[in-house]
Amino acid sequence: MRKNLIASVAFLLASSTAVLAQSATDGKVKIGILNDQSGVYADFGGKSSVEAAKMAVEDFGGKVLDVPVEIVDADHQNKADIASNIARQWYDTEQVDAIMELTTSSVALAVQAIAKEKKKIDIVTGAATTDLTGKACSPYGFHWAYDTHALAVGTGGALVKQGGDSWFFLTADYAFGYSLEQQTSDYVKASGGTVVGAVRHPLSTQDFSSFLLQAQSSGAKVIGLANAGLDTSNAIKQAAEFGITQGGQHLAALLFTLAEVHGLGLEAAQGLTLTEGYYWNRDDESRAFAKKFFARTGKMPNMIHTGTYSAVTQYLKAVQKAGTDETEAVAKQLHEMPVDDVFGRGGTVGANGRMIHDMYLLQVKKPAESKEPWDYFNVLATIPGKEAYIDPAKSGCDLVK
Template sequence: MRKTMAMSVLLLAAAPATAQISDDVVKIGVLTDMSSLYADINGPGAVVATQMAIDDAGGTVAGKKIELVNADVQNKADVAATIAGRWYDSEKVDAILGAGGSASSISGSRVAADKKRIFFATDPASSDITGKLCNAYTVHWVYDTVALANGTGSAVVKSGGKTWYFLTADYAFGHALERDVSAIVTANGGTVLGSVRHPLNTSDFSSFLLQAQASKAQIIGLANAGGDTINAIKQASEFGIVKGGQKLAGLLVFVSDVHSLGLERTQGLQLTEAFYWDLNDSTRAFAKRFAAKMNGKMPTSIQAGFYSATKQYLRAIKALGTDDADKVMAKLKSSPADDEIFGKSVIRADGRKVHDMYLFEVKKPSESKGPYDYYKLLATIPGDQAFRPMDKGDCPLVAKK
């Protein structure tokens, strides 16, 4: 009898790890902007990038199938909460990546915390996600408003741009970006003369640009992104703002934006990024595979982030033999990663993924060898200098020093 019991214990201890995969499937949800102003920087490309990571894993992990679902968040907080709740509860989604703008991402992150499920904030910028709004189930993956401020904001001030006026998207992301860049401007001896806030997805910037022009600030900081940044830069050109002596600072600019605007409009623009497709052999290899699936489009940093986050999530599950959210998060936070997309990185207790950031300048048309050959590297910003110190963000998970 004792021998039989001992054998049973040994068999249980040797049970395959596949038995610890919930519902016998690892289900990943991509919740992002599929049809609005941010669709070019995440959208369908985010789904493609996530599927690429799943395919790289062979479509299975720990002996179980990996499934992918996706939905359009419409950049609305209530839509994000509704879909995230349904996915986690009814559709048994194990991890969500997304979720569009900062407001909708914050909403999705809160649902993840409530459900004790994993949320990868691959899309948004607001540094509050790992600050006062942090939670134990969210990782902010690609970049944030502090890193953008420490990159572009700092560089522009140090090069002589001392007086600023902001055109700010009127929601969580724009507010955080204006706040964090303003702090850098004033810390470096500059002055913020004012700001004007515009609705998300604005087609007519004329009144906002006129206010910025009237401020006579040296720098007009564009605290917006995607289609809003593109429209603001196009209309600023029509108003002759740059010809009049003021400069634009694109505080969140993606390679897709530069492609849309063209080098004639964007040459000389400085920007901060976590990723550029032509940075090294690893980024080029991923980008060329991505472009083959996306009609020649090169990936943005956000789309690269979907690929990176999915790969590291699946690697953690494979190593652990379980998709248990608490165990996977502990694994992600305990193991520094040599990420082929973002380089050496670590995920802190507050959920901030820390890696190097890069300050680029957009090339002149004469310097570009062809489509998407747009950036020249000005500086590499070490991760511990780019991102906010962990004890300075008011994250309730982190004890202040």
């Protein structure tokens, strides 16, 4: 009987291990990149983020746990309902293990809620709201490249120190804009400045004239553009037509990246102060990555593209270390493992899912200062991660004890 019992236990252990391995991988690891590929944020992330994800898989060797890694992608059109439908389909029927990028805060919040319900991983690199690691945090949700608090500390803090102590906000009318306006307002006020007013505009509006006239008439020293992508570029172009900067007011592009500077051109963008989590011309490692990225996309990467590369890489490392792509095990590794790659050097992940890493305060060069194509920024300061991001214990996330 003893021999039969031992044999039975061994058989059951072997069988359960085999089933676990099969259920853990389904013969592949599948990652979905869900973002705006045709609208106002298409240059911000778009298809270039998809290429960054594919680069990460290739650089990892194309496999993890001896099974292939597959990247799928879709355009959510900046609509939370479309994104939610895609996410449910991916998780429920297409065996997608993790969804990433998720440009647009309303989209990211909706998909993270679904991922939490389904007990699946999501890693946000394209959206900004701190709610993702605050009141809407998830044990399976992670926020990677930047957030509204880091932008407020970087760009907002720099301009207040330079004398820009009165602000008027031109804000995108959805969760991201509200969060960025609130975070920057709080930081301006805490630094001794004042907020004299704000106006909200629809996403993807083509005419900023009425909003800019209100900002101009406010007399604020700084007009904070709490928007992104083509909305920011169009606001800057139209502000020039009204002579706003010539009249002495300063434009603060609170979320502006290398991609938008390139689209706007140095002549129009020169002098703008902005904050990013990565700059391609920072050092030899960054330049080597950017060269590979440029060969695939025809552009240099911004923090969204490189952040997506980092997120995919870290996810695969977590799967490898966990020995499975089972969600609980991978999430545990993502919380515990340090982040050390071309994007997140010395990064750590808080209990609320916020990846904490250094940010960079940048200023757009004058055309005469640029030495080569895409050489657009002077690095004014490095903002340590602990200053840039909210302490997880103060984030409002109920996962933090």
